[in-house]
Amino acid sequence: MKTYSSSLPLPFFLGEGFPSSVPVVRSDRKTVSLELKRDGTFFIRAPRRTDDAFLKRFLASREEWLRSHLKKQELLKEKNADFPQEKLTAEDIRALADEALRDLPARAARFAPLVGVTYGRITIRNQKTRWGSCSSAGNLNFNCLLMLAPPEARDYVVIHELCHRLEMNHSPRFWAEVARVCPDYRTQIRWFRDHGGAIMARMTGE
Numbered sequence: 223m224k225t226y227s228s229s230l231p232l233p234f235f236l237g238e239g240f241p242s243s244v245p246v247v248r249s250d251r252k253t254v255s256l257e258l259k260r261d262g263t264f265f266i267r268a269p270r271r272t273d274d275a276f277l278k279r280f281l282a283s284r285e286e287w288l289r290s291h292l293k294k295q296e297l298l299k300e301k302n303a304d305f306p307q308e309k310l311t312a313e314d315i316r317a318l319a320d321e322a323l324r325d326l327p328a329r330a331a332r333f334a335p336l337v338g339v340t341y342g343r344i345t346i347r348n349q350k351t352r353w354g355s356c357s358s359a360g361n362l363n364f365n366c367l368l369m370l371a372p373p374e375a376r377d378y379v380v381i382h383e384l385c386h387r388l389e390m391n392h393s394p395r396f397w398a399e400v401a402r403v404c405p406d407y408r409t410q411i412r413w414f415r416d417h418g419g420a421i422m423a424r425m426t427g428e
């Protein structure tokens with residue numbers, strides 16, 4: 223007989239303080255997946271008629287993946303321990319956007335001649351997924367959350383977008399241009415990898 227439960231005991235022990243079972247969210251989907259949220263909770267998404275025996279085997283096959291991702295999350299949490307985590311209010315975001323409007327266009331004006339390009343309009347947005355973008359018409363968009371990043375990280379994003387005026391891709395030629403104007407760009411990329419998610423998360427508070 224097949225059984226369908228909404229929560230399954232984990233077939234392995236993750237450690238003290240970790241859940242010992244996992245919620246199963248069933249819907250009209252075709253594949254099974256294990257999803258890990260930023261807060262360290264995880265759950266299974268599954269088609270309606272997937273029985274528990276199958277899901278147990280699936281979970282067992284994802285053990286290493288889950289362990290390594292939880293570990294990574296722990297490390298990131300430690301790195302971001304000194305960072306504020308509270309959800310930004312509408313007022314906070316407005317203040318950041320005001321600051322960004324003063325700060326980022328000045329950086330673009332400073333670096334454009336060094337990159338050797340011109341640009342169109344600059345728009346400040348609040349976004350959850352990107353720090354900046356450059357349209358084919360040469361208009362630049364920047365995320366107001368950049369104001370929560372250090373100035374050298376902001377410089378890198380501005381230079382990155384300006385370099386897209388030369389190369390609309392992330393080819394070796396593009397990165398060579400970035401490196402010419404921003405020699406420590408790898409350090410900045412690492413900074414965003416370590417802290418970017420924590421800052422973006424303050425937009426939704428998740």
Ligand SMILES: [Zn+2]
Pocket residue numbers: 382386391392
């Ligand atoms: Zn890019």
